[in-house]
Amino acid sequence: MRSSTSIGSPIGRVTSAIVGLVVVMTLLASSSVLHAKEASRAPNVLWIITDDQRPDSLACYNQAVRGTTESPLGFVSSPHVDQLASEGVLFTRAYCNSPGCAPSRGSMITGRYPFRNGIYGFEQTHNAVSTFEPVVPQVMRDQGYHTALFGKSGYYIFDWGSGLTWNDVGFWDFDVDAKNDLQRNGLTDWFREKRRQKANGKNIVVGTEDRFYHSDGTYTSFLVGDEIDEQERAKKNAVEEELDLLYSKSGAAHIIGGRSSQPSDKTLDGYTVAEFSRFLANAGREYQTGYGLVTSGASLDRPAFLNVGFHFPHTPVMPPQEYRDLFVGKTYRVPEFDIAELERLPPQLRTLHAKNRFDDLSHDGKQQAIRDYYAFCTFGDAMVGKTVDEFKSFSKKQEREYLIVYVCGDHSWHLGEQGIESKFGPYDHSNHNAVIVVSSDKNAFPSGTVCDDFVEFVDFASTFYTAAGLDVSRPEFAHLDGRPLQATVAGSVTPREYVLGEMNHVYGPRAYIRSDDFAFSMRTRFKNGKLGAGYAPNQEVRWALDSPREDIEMALFDLRSDPGERFNVAGEERYQALVDFLRNKLGNIVLGDRRLEVNWKQENEFDISDFAAGSDDKRLDIPAGCVPAIEASASVGNVTESPPDMKIEFGKVDRESVFRSDEMSIWGASLVRDDAGVYHLFYSRWPRKLGWAWVTDSEIAHAVADSPFGPFEFRDVALPRRGKEFWDGWCTHNPTVHRFGDKYYLYHMGNTGDGEIVGYPGKQLLNWQHRNNQRIGVAVADSPNGPWTRSDVPLVDVSEDRSAADSLVTSNPSVCQRPDGGYLMVYKGVGQERPLPSGGPVVHCVATSESPTGPFVKQDRLVFVFEGEHFPAEDPYIWFQEGKYRAIVKRIKHEGRKRVFSLVHYDSVDGLDWQPAKHHEISQRIIEWEDGEVQQFDHLERPQVYVENGVPVALLCAADTIDENNVRHSFNIQIPLVITFDSKP
Numbered sequence: 001m002r003s004s005t006s007i008g009s010p011i012g013r014v015t016s017a018i019v020g021l022v023v024v025m026t027l028l029a030s031s032s033v034l035h036a037k038e039a040s041r042a043p044n045v046l047w048i049i050t051d052d053q054r055p056d057s058l059a060c061y062n063q064a065v066r067g068t069t070e071s072p073l074g075f076v077s078s079p080h081v082d083q084l085a086s087e088g089v090l091f092t093r094a095y096c097n098s099p100g101c102a103p104s105r106g107s108m109i110t111g112r113y114p115f116r117n118g119i120y121g122f123e124q125t126h127n128a129v130s131t132f133e134p135v136v137p138q139v140m141r142d143q144g145y146h147t148a149l150f151g152k153s154g155y156y157i158f159d160w161g162s163g164l165t166w167n168d169v170g171f172w173d174f175d176v177d178a179k180n181d182l183q184r185n186g187l188t189d190w191f192r193e194k195r196r197q198k199a200n201g202k203n204i205v206v207g208t209e210d211r212f213y214h215s216d217g218t219y220t221s222f223l224v225g226d227e228i229d230e231q232e233r234a235k236k237n238a239v240e241e242e243l244d245l246l247y248s249k250s251g252a253a254h255i256i257g258g259r260s261s262q263p264s265d266k267t268l269d270g271y272t273v274a275e276f277s278r279f280l281a282n283a284g285r286e287y288q289t290g291y292g293l294v295t296s297g298a299s300l301d302r303p304a305f306l307n308v309g310f311h312f313p314h315t316p317v318m319p320p321q322e323y324r325d326l327f328v329g330k331t332y333r334v335p336e337f338d339i340a341e342l343e344r345l346p347p348q349l350r351t352l353h354a355k356n357r358f359d360d361l362s363h364d365g366k367q368q369a370i371r372d373y374y375a376f377c378t379f380g381d382a383m384v385g386k387t388v389d390e391f392k393s394f395s396k397k398q399e400r401e402y403l404i405v406y407v408c409g410d411h412s413w414h415l416g417e418q419g420i421e422s423k424f425g426p427y428d429h430s431n432h433n434a435v436i437v438v439s440s441d442k443n444a445f446p447s448g449t450v451c452d453d454f455v456e457f458v459d460f461a462s463t464f465y466t467a468a469g470l471d472v473s474r475p476e477f478a479h480l481d482g483r484p485l486q487a488t489v490a491g492s493v494t495p496r497e498y499v500l501g502e503m504n505h506v507y508g509p510r511a512y513i514r515s516d517d518f519a520f521s522m523r524t525r526f527k528n529g530k531l532g533a534g535y536a537p538n539q540e541v542r543w544a545l546d547s548p549r550e551d552i553e554m555a556l557f558d559l560r561s562d563p564g565e566r567f568n569v570a571g572e573e574r575y576q577a578l579v580d581f582l583r584n585k586l587g588n589i590v591l592g593d594r595r596l597e598v599n600w601k602q603e604n605e606f607d608i609s610d611f612a613a614g615s616d617d618k619r620l621d622i623p624a625g626c627v628p629a630i631e632a633s634a635s636v637g638n639v640t641e642s643p644p645d646m647k648i649e650f651g652k653v654d655r656e657s658v659f660r661s662d663e664m665s666i667w668g669a670s671l672v673r674d675d676a677g678v679y680h681l682f683y684s685r686w687p688r689k690l691g692w693a694w695v696t697d698s699e700i701a702h703a704v705a706d707s708p709f710g711p712f713e714f715r716d717v718a719l720p721r722r723g724k725e726f727w728d729g730w731c732t733h734n735p736t737v738h739r740f741g742d743k744y745y746l747y748h749m750g751n752t753g754d755g756e757i758v759g760y761p762g763k764q765l766l767n768w769q770h771r772n773n774q775r776i777g778v779a780v781a782d783s784p785n786g787p788w789t790r791s792d793v794p795l796v797d798v799s800e801d802r803s804a805a806d807s808l809v810t811s812n813p814s815v816c817q818r819p820d821g822g823y824l825m826v827y828k829g830v831g832q833e834r835p836l837p838s839g840g841p842v843v844h845c846v847a848t849s850e851s852p853t854g855p856f857v858k859q860d861r862l863v864f865v866f867e868g869e870h871f872p873a874e875d876p877y878i879w880f881q882e883g884k885y886r887a888i889v890k891r892i893k894h895e896g897r898k899r900v901f902s903l904v905h906y907d908s909v910d911g912l913d914w915q916p917a918k919h920h921e922i923s924q925r926i927i928e929w930e931d932g933e934v935q936q937f938d939h940l941e942r943p944q945v946y947v948e949n950g951v952p953v954a955l956l957c958a959a960d961t962i963d964e965n966n967v968r969h970s971f972n973i974q975i976p977l978v979i980t981f982d983s984k985p
Contacts (some may be wrong), residue, residue, distance in 0.1 A: 018817050042144065042303040042468055043401035043440070046391045046975045047460070049108070049307070050380060051101065051152060051314040052423060053409035055092070055434035057377035058699070060085040061408075064450045065092050073370055073415060074332040077378045080385025081436065086405060088438030089449040089489055095499040095514070096411040096457045099423045099430035103503055104410045104457060105154040109135045109171075111461025111480040114502045116592045118598040118606065119156070121505035123530050125600045127169050128160030133479050136461050137305065143468040146299035147209040148279060149175035151272040152180075152309035154410060160603060171977045174295065176275045178268060178311065183293040187271040189213050189262035190316055195223060212239055212261040220261075221702055226783040238330075244317065246368050248421060249741015250357040255316030256421055257365075257372040264320045268311045269383045276308055276387060280394040303400065305464070308387055312380035313413070319376040326378060326881060332370040334363075335416035336564070339819040339885045340643075342419075342950045344568040346553030348507040348523060349425065352951045355506060356422030358414065359821050360741045364848060368417050395440070405460065405485075406436040417564065424505060426512035426521035426555065427565050437463075437485055443654050444486060451489060454496040458482035469561040481616075497620040503591055506532065510553075513586040515620055517560050520570075520582040523553040524590060530600075537597035537607035545587040554579060561630050577626040588612035643883030644981040647919040648905050650955070651976030652930045657709040660971035662687060667698070667958045668734045668875075668942035671708055672744060672784055680784035681712050681744060681956075682735040685974055691761040692968055695770045698733040700748055702784075707972045708946050708954045718788055719779060727794055728777050731770060734812050736877070736944060737784070740823075740852045746779040746788060747795070749811040758791045762966045768837035776827055778853060794922070795854050796827060796847060805831045805862060808839040813850070814878045816885070823849045824885070824911045825856055826863060826876050834870065841870035846912055863914040864889055864906065876906070877943045881950070882981065885911045886954065888922065888943040901925060903943055903957075908949075918982070939970075945977070952977045 055061045056071035060082040063069050070076065097107040098121075100112045106119035110133065114120050118131070137147040137158070149172045159167040168175075176182065183191040195209040207228075210219040222228070222236040239245070246257030264270050275289060282297030298304050337359050361369065388404060395402040414420045417429045424430060435455065439445040444762050459482035462472040466484040470477070487493045502511035508528035512521035526543040527534055544552055556570040556579055569575045589768060592612025597606040659681065660666055669683035681704070686697040700719040703712035719732040728750020735748045751773040759765035775794035781787060796810045806829025825847045834840035844864045847856035866872035869892075876889040889908040892899055902924050902980040905917040925940040942958040955977050962972040 014696050025463055041400070043403050044304045044391070044398070045140070045145070045306065045464060045467060046388070046402065046404045047305070047307045047407070047464070048310070048384060048387060048405070049105070049152075049154075049407045050310045050312060050384075050409050051154075052411070052413045053313055053377060053380070053433075054413045054415070054429070055094075055408050055432060057313070057374055058082070058085070058408060058434060059092060061434045064090055065452075071374075072333065073335070074374075075327070075330045076374050078381040080381045080388070081406065081408075084384070084388060084404070085436050087447050088404070088436055088445045089451055089485075091435040091437070091455050091485070091488075092452045094407075094433045094435040094457070095431050095501070096222050096409075096433060096453045097501045098503045099411045099425060099501065100503050100505050101154045101383060101410055102156045103505075106157065108407075108410075108457045108460050109137075109155050109157075111136070111458050111482050112785065113458060113481050113500060113590075115511070115595045116479070116481055118596040118600075120509065121503060121530070121580045122156060123600050124164060124166070125157050125598070126160040126164060126603075127157060128603050129598050129600075129606055131596055131598070131606055132769045133235075135171055136464055137307070139461075139465060139470075140305040140330055140468060141173060143465075143470065145468065146302040147171075147173045147305045147307075148298070149177075149307045149309065149621055150279070151176070151269070152178045152311060153307075154309060163603075164601060172307075174279070176272070176289065178272065178309065181289070181291050182268060182271050182275070183527040186213060186217055186219070187266075187290055190267040190268070190318065191219075192224070195221070210239075212243065213266070214261060215263065215266055219677060226785075230491065237395045239852055244368075245316075245318075246365055246372070247742070248357070249743065250358045251355040251422075251742070253742045255318065257368040258316070258318045259324050259372075260318040260320045262320065264322065264379060264382070267320060267379075269380065272308065272310065273383050273386050273390075276306070277390045279861075280390055283398075285396070298394065300398070303468075304394070306391065310380055310383060312383070313373055313376040317372050317376050319379045323375045323379040323382075324372065327371045327375045330371055332367055334366050334370070336566070337416060337419040337567075339419065339880060341566050341568075343882045344571065345950075346523070346555055346568075346570075347949050348553050349555060352422070352425050354662075354949065356414075356424070357741065358416045358421040359419040360817065361821070363821075366416065369421060373413075373415060394529040401440045403440075403464075404436075404438040405463065407437075407457070407460070408434040408436070418566075422465060424507075426501070426510060426519065428514070430512070430520065431499075431512070439491075445489060445696050448680065449489070453488055454499050455488055456482060456496075457487060459485055459488070473602040475581055496618045496620065498618070500586075500589065500616070506530075511586055511590045513582060513589075517558070518578070518582065519555075519557040519559060519565060520586060521555050521578070522583060522586065523551075524587075524890055531597055537599055537605065538595065538609045541591050541595065541597075541609045542611070544591060545584065548795060549579075552583065554583060556582065558630070574628040577842060578622065578628070581622060581626050585615070588615035592921075643909070645918040646882065646884075646886060646905070647980045647982070648888065648909070648922050648952075649978040649980075650923060650927055651978050653927050653973065653975055654709060654930050656711050657974040658971055659683070659703065659710060659712045659974075661685070661714075662688075665694070665968070665970045666694070666972050667694060667970055669942070669956045669958070670735050670737045670944040671946040671954070671956055671974075672737045672739055673708070673948065677706070678784075679708050680714075680737070681705065681972075682718055682737045684733045684735065687800070689761070690757055691759045692764040693757050693759060694731075694733055695751070696731055696753070696755055696757055696767050698731050700732045700735045700746070702786075708948070709976070716786070718746065718786060719748065719750075719790065722790075724755070726750075726790075726792065727752060727773075728757055728790070732746075734875075734942065736814055738815060738852070740817060742782070743852075744781045744784050745815070745852050746780070746781070747813045748777055749774050749813075750777050750794075751775065757869075764966075771832075772808055772837060772839070774809045776813045778811045794855055796825070796858075799858070802832055805829050805843045806845050806858075807843075808832050808836075810845075812875055814876050814887075816879045817852075818848075819880060821850075823852055823856075824878065825849070826878050826887070828874065842874070844873065844876060848911075861910060861912050863912075869894065875942050877945050879945055879947055879952070880912075881947075881952070883911060885914075886917075887914065888945060890941045890943065901939060901941060903940065903964075927973070938968075940973075952979050 059069035096104045110117045116925040196203040207223040211219040211221040213219040284300040414429045463485045509525040554570040557565040593615040594610040664685040667684040702718040705712040723729040730752040753770040776796040779788035809830035846859040849856040866871040885908040891904045903922040907917045908914045937959045946954040955975045
């Protein structure tokens with residue numbers, strides 16, 4: 001044990017050697033006594049597991065590691081757990097072995113790493129495979145314990161039966177299941193359940209509903225999902241307002257803030273504690289549970305092994321009001337995050353961010369999310385206190401020794417670190433927990449002690465077995481990957497030099513290894529998906545060791561200079577030797593040192609890979625010369641290099657990547673992808689027979705495809721004509737679509753007017769009334785399939801000051817999210833300096849907002865300006881990548897009376913000061929088709945960049961050719977992008 005520190009006791013700091021000597025002597029003495037005891041005299045054991053709890057929610061943890069009770073974010077309160085820590089050993093560097101509930105709890109209950117038990121995610125597993133070994137409650141029952149579970153179990157191990165089932169295996173003598181016994185019987189404050197209705201004499205599922213229970217046993221519910229009717233939406237809105245609910249904007253829209261609809265004792269955790277207390281209070285006799293089951297209480301003549309699985313602070317994060325009140329007025333420091341950090345991350349970790357964003361919340365939303373999370377933990381602290389008190393009282397009445405193991409979170413939780421509110425990552429904030437172990441035998445776990453050795457969740461099984469008097473060095477326990485915490489405290493085992501973990505969920509298979517100085521992770525398998533659905537057990541098991549570096553999606557954080565894990569250095573040349581070493585070390589362990597993969601859909605189909613048996617030796621032994629010297633600039637907060645220069649080139653274009661219509665003129669398209677992988681194209685169109693009549697007759701339509709390059713099929717009209725009385729009632733045009741959080745935003749130009757068509761095919765004329773009524777708007781939807789909610793007023797209107805650069809027209813918006821979470825817009829403006837009706841000059845303005853729906857504040861800045869030119873540019877598309885704002889712009893050069901168009905590249909550090917990029921020219925309206933033909937269009941404009949997982953994938957452009965009769969034939973084209981950088985920091 002590396003150090004021991006006093007927590008709320010007069011012990012003070014003592015050396016590892018002294019504590020180790022005392023504990024070793026005690027263990028040796030107590031071991032012989034314990035083996036001589038009858039099973040009935042073994043200690044009672046209480047195992048508490050919370051869900052998604054960060055260690056910095058504990059004041060005692062913060063005091064031990066930071067010297068203050070505050071977390072790095074601010075105020076926390078945990079008086080009951082603080083008291084518990086003062087009575088035993090606080091392990092400050094406890095790590096789960098998979099950052100998801102099911103695989104983490106699978107590791108705990110089996111005592112084996114995911115790569116040794118075959119449980120990598122939320123797959124439905126079973127006990128029939130021949131590699132299955134008895135789990136913790138089974139072993140403890142065999143030792144004479146009366147075993148019972150209360151609340152959440154969380155592991156996905158079920159009975160095989162005649163095939164794969166959801167049936168309970170019967171690991172416990174008695175269990176109170178959070179979902180089936182409590183929530184389904186209304187003993188909770190919230191429950192998500194299928195809604196069923198009678199139809200033709202049958203109960204049919206009509207959707208999924210969220211239920212919010214009241215103290216009288218009734219509940220209010222509403223259907224969840226994108227498509228609910230007005231009645232359900234009204235109920236949803238009423239509940240959200242009453243309970244102050246806050247939702248995450250990306251992914252599954254979890255409830256990450258709000259208040260419980262119930263008092264503390266009637267929450268799910270309150271009922272869990274009540275059932276636990278009832279079980280102990282009725283020891284040795286029959287009683288009736290709160291849900292009506294007649295059963296027997298705790299045994300009077302057998303030791304108890306009790307597991308309490310709390311819900312808090314898992315989503316929905318809804319602390320009871322009395323605990324929210326303790327946090328009123330508290331302000332928190334929001335973790336630093338720059339969206340440019342994503343550019344250095346591999347696709348798997350960019351996907352994690354995209355599905356679990358925190359950075360897209362408003363300032364107030366971030367504060368509420370943090371505040372309610374810590375308030376929920378404080379509520380849970382009180383529940384833990386009640387549980388511990390009941391257990392101690394029960395043990396005292398039995399005159400029995402006891403052991404308490406409190407696991408602060410089955411994994412950890414991000415509150416803005418890495419830009420997410422979630423778990424699932426290879427990061428410290430996904431995997432770092434705290435554990436407190438208290439024993440009535442103070443010689444075994446000395447009071448007020450802090451241990452900062454690495455410990456892992458696979459250690460719990462051997463800890464319990466040792467407490468029960470078993471010798472875990474015996475052959476029947478050779479499958480265990482952990483070591484008893486008793487031995488760690490005693491100093492009788494060599495400290496680990498690293499911890500391990502692996503998961504296959506959210507973004508696919510990924511493993512990590514973490515030491516004092518480095519955190520490394522990589523993709524482990526050649527494809528996503530679970531076994532039996534695309535690949536066989538241990539198929540191509542060496543793939544992650546033998547494939548090219550770029551395929552392995554590696555990430556390395558140098559914790560010496562970047563403890564916040566913000567700056568992936570895996571791609572830096574000076575780290576390559578270290579990356580290669582860690583790749584081989586981790587790969588040999590998780591892939592070649594007894595890796596078990598099971599096709600859980602079959603009874604006994606598995607494979608064990610042992611090509612590198614013995615690799616997991618708990619030693620790192622990094623070769624000399626592999627570790628580079630620390631450079632301050634390696635930290636995001638100390639980056640000194642300039643953002644890299646980007647070069648944008650076109651790839652060859654498939655002939656299928658053209659979207660056209662025989663009946664409609666097609667123009668300006670923008671693209672977004674939904675969670676199902678469908679690509680949604682929003683574009684302008686109007687009847688070809690009307691000529692170039694976009695200004696009066698354009699509408700924004702919607703098409704779909706399975707690829708960003710098409711082919712696209714028309715689905716519907718997203719923003720149809722809705723009446724001249726609306727500002728955009730007669731024409732909608734030039735869309736740009738984005739997804740921010742869980743909503744979709746369709747920015748566009750709209751106008752209204754007399755509707756007169758003044759041109760015809762071959763003769764291009766403008767209806768100036770419609771042209772000068774152009775304004776910017778945004779429509780919002782929960783799904784790209786709509787329905788779209790349109791505003792009755794423009795998002796960006798013309799300026800009232802007649803001398804303003806946008807006093808006549810606002811049009812063609814381009815919007816991106818800033819690194820600080822706000823929003824930047826560049827738009828086209830037309831003033832009245834030049835004669836009407838055309839006015840001018842045509843300029844580009846900048847506006848900013850804290851919300852995608854505004855208000856947008858106009859900045860006193862014009863961009864893309866050329867001296868002496870009144871219409872030098874048009875149609876910019878902006879985005880942020882690699883530390884800079886980037887823009888593709890249609891450049892309009894005037895050569896005499898002729899206008900020459902091209903696409904050019906600008907960049908900006910702040911979004912206000914735009915300069916021609918180093919690689920300025922992109923295309924003179926020229927593309928190359930895949931068959932080798934090179935074509936120059938009359939127009940190639942309205943550039944819209946489609947970005948997927950932080951990488952520009954395609955450029956969507958409006959294009960046309962003009963025939964001998966001066967008739968324009970227009971369409972959209974999807975061009976592959978080739979992005980390179982001169983240098984990367």
